[in-house]
Amino acid sequence: MNQFKMILRLAWRNLWRNHRRTLIMIAAIVIGAWSMIFMTALMRGMVDDMVADGISVLPGHVQIHHPDYRDDPTIANVIAPPSGELLEALGGAEVVAWATRVRVPAVISSERDTRGVTLVGIEPLRERDISFVAGDVVEGEFLTSPDDRGLVIGRKLVEKLETGLGKRVVVMSQDQENEIADRGFRIVGIFESKLAQYEEGFVFAGETVVQKLLGVGDQISEVAILGSDYRNVETLFRSIEAAAGDGVETLPWNEIDSYLGSMLAVMDGFVIVFIVVVFLALSFGLVNTLVMAVFERVREIGLMLALGMTPRSILGQIVTESVLLLIIGLVIGNVAAIATIEPLKDGIDVSIVGEGMEMMGASSVLYPALYLKDIVMANLIVIILGFFASLSPAWRASKYDPIRAITKV
Amino acid sequence: MSNITFRLAWRNLWRRKRRTWLTVGAMVFSNIILVFLISMQLGMYAMMIENTLRAQTGHLQVQAPGYKDDLKMRQVVPDVIDLAAKLRSEIGSDEIAARASAFALVSSEERSYGLQISGVEPEFETRVSSLPGLVTEGRFLEDAMAEEIVIGSVLARNLRTGLGDELTIIGSGRDGSFAAAVVTVVGVFESGMPDMDRGFAEVPLGFFQDTFYMEGAGHSVVVMAPTLIQVGALGGRVESLLPAGEGLVVHNWDVLLPGLKQAIQADFVSAWFMYGILIILVAFSVLNTQLMSVLERTKEFGITMSLGVTPGRLGRLVLLESGLMGSLGLLLGIVFGGALVAWLGHTGFTYPGLEEMAGQFNLPGRIYPQFSAIGLLMGPMIVLLASVTASIYPAVRLHWLEPVAAMRAAE
Numbered sequence: 001m002n003q004f005k006m007i008l009r010l011a012w013r014n015l016w017r018n019h020r021r022t023l024i025m026i027a028a029i030v031i032g033a034w035s036m037i038f039m040t041a042l043m044r045g046m047v048d049d050m051v052a053d054g055i056s057v058l059p060g061h062v063q064i065h066h067p068d069y070r071d072d073p074t075i076a077n078v079i080a081p082p083s084g085e086l087l088e089a090l091g092g093a094e095v096v097a098w099a100t101r102v103r104v105p106a107v108i109s110s111e112r113d114t115r116g117v118t119l120v121g122i123e124p125l126r127e128r129d130i131s132f133v134a135g136d137v138v139e140g141e142f143l144t145s146p147d148d149r150g151l152v153i154g155r156k157l158v159e160k161l162e163t164g165l166g167k168r169v170v171v172m173s174q175d176q177e178n179e180i181a182d183r184g185f186r187i188v189g190i191f192e193s194k195l196a197q198y199e200e201g202f203v204f205a206g207e208t209v210v211q212k213l214l215g216v217g218d219q220i221s222e223v224a225i226l227g228s229d230y231r232n233v234e235t236l237f238r239s240i241e242a243a244a245g246d247g248v249e250t251l252p253w254n255e256i257d258s259y260l261g262s263m264l265a266v267m268d269g270f271v272i273v274f275i276v277v278v279f280l281a282l283s284f285g286l287v288n289t290l291v292m293a294v295f296e297r298v299r300e301i302g303l304m305l306a307l308g309m310t311p312r313s314i315l316g317q318i319v320t321e322s323v324l325l326l327i328i329g330l331v332i333g334n335v336a337a338i339a340t341i342e343p344l345k346d347g348i349d350v351s352i353v354g355e356g357m358e359m360m361g362a363s364s365v366l367y368p369a370l371y372l373k374d375i376v377m378a379n380l381i382v383i384i385l386g387f388f389a390s391l392s393p394a395w396r397a398s399k400y401d402p403i404r405a406i407t408k409v
Numbered sequence: 410m411s412n413i414t415f416r417l418a419w420r421n422l423w424r425r426k427r428r429t430w431l432t433v434g435a436m437v438f439s440n441i442i443l444v445f446l447i448s449m450q451l452g453m454y455a456m457m458i459e460n461t462l463r464a465q466t467g468h469l470q471v472q473a474p475g476y477k478d479d480l481k482m483r484q485v486v487p488d489v490i491d492l493a494a495k496l497r498s499e500i501g502s503d504e505i506a507a508r509a510s511a512f513a514l515v516s517s518e519e520r521s522y523g524l525q526i527s528g529v530e531p532e533f534e535t536r537v538s539s540l541p542g543l544v545t546e547g548r549f550l551e552d553a554m555a556e557e558i559v560i561g562s563v564l565a566r567n568l569r570t571g572l573g574d575e576l577t578i579i580g581s582g583r584d585g586s587f588a589a590a591v592v593t594v595v596g597v598f599e600s601g602m603p604d605m606d607r608g609f610a611e612v613p614l615g616f617f618q619d620t621f622y623m624e625g626a627g628h629s630v631v632v633m634a635p636t637l638i639q640v641g642a643l644g645g646r647v648e649s650l651l652p653a654g655e656g657l658v659v660h661n662w663d664v665l666l667p668g669l670k671q672a673i674q675a676d677f678v679s680a681w682f683m684y685g686i687l688i689i690l691v692a693f694s695v696l697n698t699q700l701m702s703v704l705e706r707t708k709e710f711g712i713t714m715s716l717g718v719t720p721g722r723l724g725r726l727v728l729l730e731s732g733l734m735g736s737l738g739l740l741l742g743i744v745f746g747g748a749l750v751a752w753l754g755h756t757g758f759t760y761p762g763l764e765e766m767a768g769q770f771n772l773p774g775r776i777y778p779q780f781s782a783i784g785l786l787m788g789p790m791i792v793l794l795a796s797v798t799a800s801i802y803p804a805v806r807l808h809w810l811e812p813v814a815a816m817r818a819a820e
Contacts, residue, residue: 020704021697028693035686042679072567074520107514107523113481114512114581116523116608160479172514172579174521180514180579262762269760274683277442281687284435285694291427292701353678356671 007313011320014293022325025289029329029382030336032282036275036378037337037370042348045369047267050362051230053194054260055253060098060130060224061233062240063256067249069221070256075104075176078219079248086223089243094236096228097129100220102210106173108153108203110161117157117203119171121210124148130226140165140189148206150188154199158190165190171203175215183213194363231264275378276385283389290322290393301397302405311398318397322390323383330379341368414722418729421702428698433738435694436792439687440742441749443788445778448750449758450680452779454673456772458637458662463539464600466665467631468640469647471496474658476628477665482511482583482621486657489627490614493530496630499650500643504634506533509617509627513580513588515560515610517568524564524608526578528617528627537631540598540611547572547596553615559596561606570594578612582622590620601773684788691792692799699731699800703807710807711815724804731800735793742789750778750785 015022055061064086066077081100082090090098102121107114124143143150151169163169168184175181185205193199211218227236233252241250254261294301301314347365350357354364422429462468470477471492476484486492486507493507509528514521531550535541540559541549550557558576565571574594582588592612600606618625632647634640640661648659663670703710710723757775764774778784 018701021701024693024697024700028690028697031686031689031693035683039682039686074567076520105522107512109581111585114523116512116514116525172521172523174516178519178521180516180521258765262765266760266762266766269762277683278686278690281435281439281690284431284438285690285697288428288431288435288694288698291431295425296705350675353671353675355668356673356675358668 003313004316007317007320008324011317011324014297014317014321015324018293021289021292025285025325026329026332028282028285029326030333032278033330033333033378033382034337034340036278036382037334037375038340038368039274040271040374040378041337041341041368041370042366043267043271044371044374045367046362047263048369049367051260051264053363054257055230061227061230061253062225062237063251063253064223064225064240064244065221065249065251067247070249070251073103073105073221075102075174075214075216075221078102078216078221079223081218081220082223086240086243086245089239090223090225092239094227094239096226097126098223098225099123099126099130100207101127101222101224102207102214102216102219103221104173104210104214106171106203108157108161109170109172110163110167112162113160115157115160115200117201119173119210120202120204121207122146122204123207127204130224136191136193137189138192140187142189143204143206146206146208148188149185149209150205151185152189152191152204153187154202155190155192156196156199157201157203158187160200163187171205171213173214175213177215181213181215183209196358271374272377272381275381279382279385282382283385286322286325286386287389287393289325290318290390293321294318294393294397298400298405298408301400302402302408305400305402306406314400315391315394315398318394319387319390322386322394326383326386330382334375334379338370341370344368414726414729418726418733421706421726421730422733425702428702429734432694432698433734433741435691436735436738436796437741437745439691440738440789440792441746442687443684443792444742444746444785445749445753446680446684447788448746448778448780448784449753449776450677451781451784452754452777453772455779456776457673458669460539460772461666461669462662464602464605465538465540466662467537468634468637468662469632469644470660470665471630471632471647471651471657472628472660474656477660480510482581482585485509485583485623485626485628486630487626487655489630490530490625492652493533493630496632496647496650497533500632500646502632503533504536505630505632506530506537507614507627508534508629508631509614509621509623510629511580511588511617511621513578515564515568516577516579517570517574519569520567522564522567522608524610526558526580526617527609527611528614528621528623529611530614534611537633540600540605543598543600544596545599547594549596550611550613553613554619555613556590556592556616557595558592558610558612559598560594560610561608562597562599563603563606564608564610565594565597567607572597578620580621582620583624583626584622586622588621590616592616684791688792688795692795695731695734695796696799696802698734699727699803702730703727703803707810707815707818710810711812711818714810715812715816720807720810723807727800727804727807728797731797732793735796738796739789739793742792743785746789747780747785750780753778754780 066079069077100123104119106117106119108117123146143152158164165187168186170182170184172180172182225240227233237252244250347367350366351364357364471486473484473486489507493505497505507530511526513526514523531553550559572594576592576594578590580588634643644659644661651657754777757777759775767774
């Protein structure tokens with residue numbers, strides 16, 4: 001213990017013998033640590049936002065469909081509403097909310113224009129908990145019941161169709177007998193979404209009304225289920241899948257939307273790659289600093305060895321110096337990163353490339369997301385890899401022959 | 410004289426081999442990463458632009474003002490076929506074609522889908538779009554008046570229809586009136602882009618005009634330039650050839666598809682953030698090395714100065730040393746980075762999950778980095794510049810050096 005204390009003291013004093021070099025090295029570590037944490041938080045924030053938006057807009061964490069529905073999303077592929085065992089599972093503690101939907105391709109026409117859309121028949125009260133936040137409807141009102149005869153459509157679609165609140169539009173689709181089914185709807189609500197493609201592509205009507213229009217009785221296209229955490233849907237998925245049985249297809253969100261799913265998976269890998277790359281760029285400087293520190297102290301190290309200090313203590317001393325450097329740099333870097341992210345918590349406006357972000361599925365405001373696990377990972381990677389990087393110069397120092405080292409000019 | 414400075418600088422570098430190699434190593438490492446990533450980005454962007462523009466948009470489009478935002482049936486280009494023909498003969502290029510498009514409900518015997526239908530000139534569409542070449546079953550359109558349709562593969566599957574089957578089109582015409590027609594499926598295309606394969610169809614332009622009461626009008630004239638760089642100049646020519654008084658406008662691809670350019674910009678900026686960090690870390694490494702190397706030579710510098718060497722010249726020596734290290738890093742970085750890029754340009758680069766993500770940007774699951782001078786040189790040049798800049802401080806310090814005090818400095 002005493003010996004460790006002595007080594008620590010020696011290492012600390014040695015660091016400040018050449019304060020310029022130490023400060024430059026610390027500055028480099030600070031910049032490295034800051035960039036690791038800052039960049040990770042930005043990327044995490046972007047992906048989280050994308051996934052959260054994607055999920056809130058339609059999928060839900062787990063969905064149940066007719067086995068053919070995903071390939072052929074029409075009214076032909078419907079399933080019975082949940083009952084029995086499934087209904088029981090949906091009442092379970094894992095499930096935060098669930099809703100049924102009838103979802104079919106349709107054509108909507110105003111007197112001015114015609115568009116292809118997805119018509120979604122919903123249970124308004126249940127849907128509220130999954131995809132619609134009350135604030136999304138900016139004009140008029142949200143549907144009140146499955147029998148509601150109104151239609152809720154997006155702001156962008158309203159503009160394209162040159163229609164407005166209270167006006168009538170015609171929705172055409174195909175019923176189960178393959179006949180064209182059409183019906184006039186009055187627009188009762190207009191919603192806004194962060195993603196323009198949803199504003200343009202989806203219209204919402206009462207589920208019962210749509211079922212009647214398409215002649216499917218009480219059958220539905222999908223059951224959407226919301227769990228507590230989208231990152232961890234496995235348990236929820238397993239229990240729902242077991243209860244839903246074999247006749248239907250049960251899928252977690254990351255398989256329904258493979259783009260978002262793979263994005264989240266790739267992100268985890270990318271964060272590690274980024275941290276390691278930055279560390280490697282840093283490590284050259286670190287090793288260089290240690291090599292110089294050892295080189296200019298050759299005689300001193302030889303003397304210490306001659307006086308009876310064990311090679312292990314020499315090794316320990318150099319490694320301690322390196323770890324001290326890293327710790328100082330990391331602490332300042334972490335504080336700096338948190339200090340820069342904190343004021344940005346309310347979002348960074350990137351609307352200048354808004355449409356590009358939308359193409360990636362992200363919104364035009366970036367919210368950095370600081371995760372403890374990312375901070376811990378960045379710090380651990382730097383300390384552990386830094387420890388190994390400093391072993392080589394330290395090893396060389398401990399292997400000096402005392403006599404040669406002392407007499408070195 | 411400068412020859413001596415050069416020789417001194419070179420020899421000074423190798424007085425401390427390990428230190429020099431570690432500093433050069435940091436440069437080479439960053440350079441390889443920069444060369445690889447920048448070449449990768451350039452390759453990806455080129456492919457994104459090319460694939461996306463070739464599919465439908467083209468490099469330039471002549472449209473009625475407002476059409477690109479509203480896509481309204483009545484925002485037309487009058488006598489579109491004649492205009493396209495005129496542009497073709499004036500510009501002397503075949504890569505110009507007229508189009509019209511409408512949303513319509515397309516029904517087979519079993520199914521109906523709402524989708525975008527384009528009316529195209531069969532003869533010229535093949536020159537401006539990759540779609541005709543992607544027809545995997547049957548053939549592309551041939552006759553401008555034929556009651557024929559080419560549809561996407563997913564749409565064909567969803568409609569449960571195939572070659573030779575009839576489809577009914579229902580929509581509204583230019584004047585808002587009811588438009589309907591029956592067409593025969595003659596071809597099915599597979600573009601690999603989910604949106605197109607699921608919701609897009611093409612019919613001959615003449616037939617489209619009759620069905621949707623277009624009265625000879627269309628919605629756009631698509632123009633392809635020989636290369637992306639020539640788009641701007643070509644746009645000017647097309648603009649000067651437009652009939653006066655009709656208020657038609659020419660849009661470049663970045664206006665037609667702002668998302669594409671912005672996605673590239675967003676990616677570019679975030680990538681440069683990372684590059685910047687790498688470059689700064691290398692610069693710190695160089696600063697540290699050069700500062701140490703100057704400090705340990707204090708005595709030596711004191712002697713040379715007392716012998717009459719100016720501080721300015723010693724400063725240049727220090728800068729030259731950094732420049733030499735930087736050039737070595739540049740050279741090795743380009744060689745190794747270039748080899749990596751050349752190899753990946755041959756085999757392609759992929760990682761798990763890339764395919765799903767790439768599809769979003771019309772990219773294949775394997776990316777081929779672009780082997781280009783700019784991709785090879787840009788990163789390493791900046792690293793070299795940053796290295797020399799970083800050693801300005803140690804070089805300038807020499808001006809404050811007192812020869813007598815310096816000579817007494819401890820080794």
